[in-house]
Each structure stands twice: as structure tokens, then as C-alpha cells.
Amino acid sequence: EIVLTQSPGTLSLSPGERATLSCRASQSVSSSYLAWYQQKPGQAPRLLIYVASSRATGVPDRFSGSGSGTDFTLSISRLEPEDFAVYYCQQYGSSPLTFGGGTKVEIK
Amino acid sequence: EVQLVESGGGLVQPGRSLRLSCAASGFTFDDYAMHWVRQAPGKGLEWVSTISWNSGSIGYADSVKGRFTISRDTAKNSLYLQMNSLRPEDTALYYCAKGNTYSSSSHFDYWGQGTLVTVSS
Numbered sequence: 001e002i003v004l005t006q007s008p009g010t011l012s013l014s015p016g017e018r019a020t021l022s023c024r025a026s027q028s029v030s031s032s033y034l035a036w037y038q039q040k041p042g043q044a045p046r047l048l049i050y051v052a053s054s055r056a057t058g059v060p061d062r063f064s065g066s067g068s069g070t071d072f073t074l075s076i077s078r079l080e081p082e083d084f085a086v087y088y089c090q091q092y093g094s095s096p097l098t099f100g101g102g103t104k105v106e107i108k
Numbered sequence: 109e110v111q112l113v114e115s116g117g118g119l120v121q122p123g124r125s126l127r128l129s130c131a132a133s134g135f136t137f138d139d140y141a142m143h144w145v146r147q148a149p150g151k152g153l154e155w156v157s158t159i160s161w162n163s164g165s166i167g168y169a170d171s172v173k174g175r176f177t178i179s180r181d182t183a184k185n186s187l188y189l190q191m192n193s194l195r196p197e198d199t200a201l202y203y204c205a206k207g208n209t210y211s212s213s214s215h216f217d218y219w220g221q222g223t224l225v226t227v228s229s
Binding site for chain 1: 143152153154155158167169170203208212213214215216217218219220221222
């Protein structure tokens with residue numbers, strides 16, 4: 001099983017700042033099958049990024065994904081008020097599919 | 109517009125059974141893998157089970173293997189999760205999610221709003 005470790009657990013930033021979230025895998029993620037999801041309180045997760053760096057439909061271009069192998073990053077160039085949420089990475093290259101523990105981006 | 113609507117959750121005693129349903133619309137159901145993902149109160153996301161487009165490939169998390177069964181009905185555009193021998197640690201919000209391809213190796217491009225399962229005596 002591929003274990004995904006997200007860091008930091010909580011990121012305290014101000015609107016307008018840049019956010020950098022990390023997702024590290026215990027072994028290489030096949031074909032860069034790594035996705036990122038955003039979840040706000042009381043809502044279902046929303047797909048942001050797939051195959052490590054492709055933005056999902058309707059996702060603003062301030063969100064970007066990068067990485068390969070075992071190290072992946074989600075960047076938010078300038079935080080908007082609606083971006084404060086919990087972010088999860090997920091690998092879907094091998095079974096079982098696994099999620100990271102999440103990074104909460106909170107308002108400083 | 110893609111819609112996924114879960115139902116069937118509720119309060120159930122340990123050891124009992126429950127069947128979750130997910131009604132899908134807005135896309136060609138037969139063409140995509142489907143998934144169940146759960147989230148315990150205040151916790152992160154946990155993948156539960158996956159079924160490929162033609163039910164030829166099915167997978168389960170170790171935590172539910174042998175107790176849960178995933179299935180789909182193309183005539184009804186519906187996904188199901190039969191949950192037997194329920195345990196308190198199965199308490200969670202259960203989401204139905206659409207895969208982006210026919211394959212089990214797919215990310216989840218649409219999610220339902222979830223149905224809450226509470227296992228308690």
C-alpha cells in the first residue's frame with residue numbers, strides 16, 4: 001500500500017499570499033496518477049488537479065500541481081478568501097487507492 | 109449536469125446490515141468506474157471500494173473486505189454498497205464518486221453529498 005504523507009498539517013496564511021502544500025508517497029506513484037481535492041466544511045470534496053499537474057474543469061489557474069515519483073506539490077499562487085479549506089492528495093495508480101491525511105489552509 | 113445522490117444511511121446496531129444506494133444522472137453510467145469513499149466524523153477521506161465500468165474489476169479496502177459488497181445496475185443507473193457485520197468504526201459519511209474513466213485506476217471527478225451511517229447500540 002502506498003502511504004501518502006501531507007505536510008504541513010496546518011498552514012496559516014493571509015489572503016493574497018502563496019500557499020505550497022506537499023504530498024510525499026512511500027513509493028513511486030505509477031504514471032503520476034496523483035490527484036488533489038479541496039474540501040470545505042459541510043461540503044463534498046472537489047477535484048482540483050489530476051495526473052499531478054492537470055487542472056480540472058473550472059478550476060482557477062491560481063491552482064497548480066507539480067511533481068513526479070514520490071514528491072508532489074500543490075501551489076496556490078495568491079490565496080482568495082474561498083481557498084481556505086482542507087486539501088487532500090490521492091494516488092490512484094495502484095490498489096488500494098489511498099489518500100493523504102490532509103492539509104488545512106487557515107486564515108492567519 | 110452530473111448528479112450523484114446517495115441514500116440508505118441511518119443508525120444501525122453493531123453486527124447488523126445496511127445497503128447504500130447512489131443514483132447517477134447526467135452522464136453515460138455504463139462508461140465509467142464508480143467508487144465509494146467514506147469520512148469518519150472530523151477525520152480524513154478513506155477509499156472504500158471501486159467497481160469498473162462492466163463490473164469486471166472490483167476492489168475493497170482491507171478494512172471492509174469480506175463484509176462489504178459493491179455492485180451496479182446499469183438499467184437503473186445506480187451504484188450500491190451492501191454493508192454487513194457493521195462495526196462502530198464504520199461510522200462515517202459515505203460518498204459515491206464517479207471515476208474519470210472506465211478503469212478502476214481513476215481519479216474522482218464528481219462526488220455526491222454523502223449519506224451518514226452511524227453504527228451504535
